Amino acid sequence: MAGVTLTFALVLQPDASGQTYRAAIDLVVVDVTVKDRDGRLVSGLQREDFGVFEDGVEQRILQFTGERVPVSLGIAVDVSDSMFGVRIADARSAIDHFLLSLLDEGDEAFLMVFNHTQLIMAPWTVPPRALAGRLDTVKPFGGTAIYDAVIKAAPMFEKRRHQRCGLVVVSDGADTASDARLQDALRRVNQSDAFVYAIAIDAPSGPAINHGFSPEALNEISSQSGGYTEVIHESSALAGATERIAYELNHQYTLAYAPSRLADGQYHSIRVRMRDPRYVARSRHGYTHQRARTGSPSR
Numbered sequence: 001m002a003g004v005t006l007t008f009a010l011v012l013q014p015d016a017s018g019q020t021y022r023a024a025i026d027l028v029v030v031d032v033t034v035k036d037r038d039g040r041l042v043s044g045l046q047r048e049d050f051g052v053f054e055d056g057v058e059q060r061i062l063q064f065t066g067e068r069v070p071v072s073l074g075i076a077v078d079v080s081d082s083m084f085g086v087r088i089a090d091a092r093s094a095i096d097h098f099l100l101s102l103l104d105e106g107d108e109a110f111l112m113v114f115n116h117t118q119l120i121m122a123p124w125t126v127p128p129r130a131l132a133g134r135l136d137t138v139k140p141f142g143g144t145a146i147y148d149a150v151i152k153a154a155p156m157f158e159k160r161r162h163q164r165c166g167l168v169v170v171s172d173g174a175d176t177a178s179d180a181r182l183q184d185a186l187r188r189v190n191q192s193d194a195f196v197y198a199i200a201i202d203a204p205s206g207p208a209i210n211h212g213f214s215p216e217a218l219n220e221i222s223s224q225s226g227g228y229t230e231v232i233h234e235s236s237a238l239a240g241a242t243e244r245i246a247y248e249l250n251h252q253y254t255l256a257y258a259p260s261r262l263a264d265g266q267y268h269s270i271r272v273r274m275r276d277p278r279y280v281a282r283s284r285h286g287y288t289h290q291r292a293r294t295g296s297p298s299r
Contacts, residue, residue, distance in 0.1 A: 026263065027062065027256040028054070028289075031164055031195060031226060032272050033248055033282045041251040042279055050281070052257055053271045059257035066253050070106045072124065072160035073249075074153050074194070075099075075131075078171035080115040083140040087201065087235040091170055092135045094238035098168075102246035103128040108161055111135075114149035115142035116177035124160060143177030147185040150196070150221060154188045164254060165194045166227065168245060170238065172201035175217060182217050189225050190267060191288045196222040198229040199241045226284035263289050 030052060034042040047064040075098075077091055095111075103109065109128035111121045113135070121134050146169070157165050175182075189196060198218040219229040230241050259268070267288050272281040 027258055029163055029256045030270060030283050032253045034279050036279055043251050049275050050255060051273045054259060055268050061255050061257055063256040068250050069164055069254060070162045071249055072162040072165040073109045074156055074167040075109060076112045076114060076149050076153055076169045078144060079113045079138050079140045080142050080144040081140055082173050087172060088140050090235035090238050094242050095135060096132045097239055098242040099128045099132045110156055112153055113138055114145060116145050118149050118152040144173045144175055145178040146171055146175040147178035147180040147182060150185040151180050151188045154192050157192050157194050167194050167196045169198045185221055186224060189221055195227040196225040197227040197245050198222045200229055200231045201235050202231050202233055224285045226282060265290055
């Protein structure tokens with residue numbers, strides 16, 4: 001899918017599997033995380049607590065839910081040289097815990113590993129726990145191509161089952177091997193509605209082959225998508241970082257509005273504002289408005 005624009009019927013009716021089919025009007029779907037001034041996630045809010053603006057113009061919110069809805073989640077793990085030893089062992093343990101205990105049975109996930117190349121180890125899988133153990137045979141080697149990995153992952157979201165979707169990236173170094181540039185990765189993220197969570201390992205005791213820690217690019221990619229980058233200083237902290245991502249996934253809001261203009265292939269900014277100044281909303285910064293196909297499952 002080339003953006004967050006979905007085509008929905010005016011009256012949505014789920015089929016026996018719970019999937020919703022769409023037709024008639026385009027909706028822009030936005031996943032929103034709300035925190036208070038102390039950084040705590042806020043639940044229990046209503047539609048009227050939110051304002052959504054496209055290119056600075058307030059939009060009418062047509063659909064809203066504060067309930068946890070299923071998520072399609074990609075997991076991309078750095079397996080370059082610098083992940084050798086305890087780092088890959090900690091990554092295996094944290095990802096298995098994430099898949100086995102923190103995602104819901106109705107969610108779906110895919111698993112990708114990357115160094116200077118990228119490999120989809122497992123396509124969309126339900127339930128996610130079926131992917132546990134897939135990293136056990138992976139041996140780190142090579143350089144780090146984060147931008148290429150983000151671009152490689154993006155087409156997977158065109159085949160997903162659920163509207164809400166995201167990508168979790170785990171890496172411990174700067175991009176040293178991508179053919180693509182940061183701007184290429186940002187452009188591809190803007191053409192998708194996946195939010196990006198990045199866990200960046202800045203371990204002072206890391207092997208010398210690590211070419212330098214640089215979370216800035218990951219932070220730019222994740223913040224534009226509505227996710228975030230967390231920097232940890234030991235790979236043993238990966239488990240806690242994945243738990244915080246799962247907790248956020250359980251406390252997000254989903255809203256939708258109908259843009260006033262026809263699909264024009266252009267980028268349009270999105271801002272979500274809270275009526276209550278005690279709260280701050282985080283969502284993707286914008287989307288590329290391209291017409292979605294009708295008649296396919298709501299994503």
